[in-house]
Amino acid sequence: xxxxxxxxxxxxxxxxxxxxxxxxxxxxxxxxxxxxxxxxxxxxxxxxxxxxxxxxxxxxxxxxxxxxxxxxxxxxxxxxxxxxxxxxxxxxxxxxxxxxxxxxxxxxxxxxxxxxxxxxxxxxxxxxxxxxxxxxxxxxxxxxx
Amino acid sequence: xxxxxxxxxxxxxxxxxxxxxxxxxxxxxxxxxxxxxxxxxxxxxxxxxxxxxxxxxxxxxxxxxxxxxxxxxxxxxxxxxxxxxxxxxxxxxxxxxxxxxxxxxxxxxxxxxxxxxxxxxxxxxxxxxxxxxxxxxxxxxxxxx
DNA sequence: ACCTAATAGTTGATTTTGTAACTAACAAGG
DNA sequence: CCTTGTTAGTTACAAAATCAACTATTAGGT
Numbered sequence: 001x002x003x004x005x006x007x008x009x010x011x012x013x014x015x016x017x018x019x020x021x022x023x024x025x026x027x028x029x030x031x032x033x034x035x036x037x038x039x040x041x042x043x044x045x046x047x048x049x050x051x052x053x054x055x056x057x058x059x060x061x062x063x064x065x066x067x068x069x070x071x072x073x074x075x076x077x078x079x080x081x082x083x084x085x086x087x088x089x090x091x092x093x094x095x096x097x098x099x100x101x102x103x104x105x106x107x108x109x110x111x112x113x114x115x116x117x118x119x120x121x122x123x124x125x126x127x128x129x130x131x132x133x134x135x136x137x138x139x140x141x142x143x144x145x
Numbered sequence: 146x147x148x149x150x151x152x153x154x155x156x157x158x159x160x161x162x163x164x165x166x167x168x169x170x171x172x173x174x175x176x177x178x179x180x181x182x183x184x185x186x187x188x189x190x191x192x193x194x195x196x197x198x199x200x201x202x203x204x205x206x207x208x209x210x211x212x213x214x215x216x217x218x219x220x221x222x223x224x225x226x227x228x229x230x231x232x233x234x235x236x237x238x239x240x241x242x243x244x245x246x247x248x249x250x251x252x253x254x255x256x257x258x259x260x261x262x263x264x265x266x267x268x269x270x271x272x273x274x275x276x277x278x279x280x281x282x283x284x285x286x287x288x289x290x
Numbered sequence: 291a292c293c294t295a296a297t298a299g300t301t302g303a304t305t306t307t308g309t310a311a312c313t314a315a316c317a318a319g320g
Numbered sequence: 321c322c323t324t325g326t327t328a329g330t331t332a333c334a335a336a337a338t339c340a341a342c343t344a345t346t347a348g349g350t
Binding site: 009010011013021047048064065115122123126130139 | 193
Binding site for chain 2: 299301
């Protein structure tokens with residue numbers, strides 16, 4: 001009854017995932033933060049618009065599971081920096097269609113390049129098969145299937 | 146020159162890791178937050194002391210890569226709730242040895258049980274081999290090898 | 291011993307996030 | 321057309337994280 005359940009915090013998935021996420025974001029964070037003065041939500045919004053074209057705030061929120069207040073603030077900042085424009089949707093004037101400006105697209109392409117290189121470096125720690133499996137498992141854990 | 150680099154945000158490891166970490170922490174968070182009124186750093190400190198016994202704030206910070214101000218505040222709150230005691234180290238009176246009280250150990254054991262069950266449920270989405278590989282890869286990404 | 295640098299931990303000010311309440315616009319039933 | 325309810329997005333306030341400056345103590349030269 002010595003209650004010696006073998007439990008190691010270092011194997012606990014929520015902990016492990018957090019540590020890995022934090023560590024593996026550090027260098028990329030440096031780029032979008034220090035070099036572009038952006039916040040996490042901001043580059044995410046930028047990437048969504050860069051990848052999928054015009055979207056509303058709500059659509060971005062659904063795809064990336066980001067709360068609407070965060071998005072609202074990120075969009076405000078990106079608009080203020082002239083990285084995107086907002087146009088009221090004629091059919092539903094509550095929402096607005098967001099689109100990157102030329103400047104926004106330029107920043108997106110630059111950041112995307114950084115992201116690609118960075119991701120490749122992370123994945124290089126594993127075999128191709130392992131990396132693919134990892135992404136699959138993470139997608140499942142994230143509920144993004 | 147159509148700049149059609151195939152890049153999918155949904156495959157980008159830092160993004161994927163963050164989403165998985167967030168999603169997979171939600172339910173456990175509910176327990177330590179709603180049921181025990183704890184913050185993330187607080188249960189982590191509790192677990193470190195529960196698992197490794199007496200430690201200083203600095204040692205916890207090193208093991209879990211948590212910043213000292215966060216630890217300082219977490220320790221203060223845990224001490225205030227009588228989950229741990231602090232004793233000045235006789236050899237170096239700048240630091241203090243932290244140890245769980247009986248109450249602290251009880252909470253630790255209870256939370257550990259929840260964590261174990263929860264972790265098992267997460268891992269059950271994969272084969273045993275896959276889960277082991279996942280933990281290995283996460284440890285490597287987290288720089289915890 | 292004495293001066294400077296380093297270390298453990300705390301505190302306060304600033305930023306960022308989270309939560310709830312709000313405005314404006316649409317929708318559907320009577 | 322009016323209620324009542326819902327939805328897109330914003331704003332205000334509270335909670336928490338981050339960063340810099342601070343205290344107390346130790347360590348290492350000289």
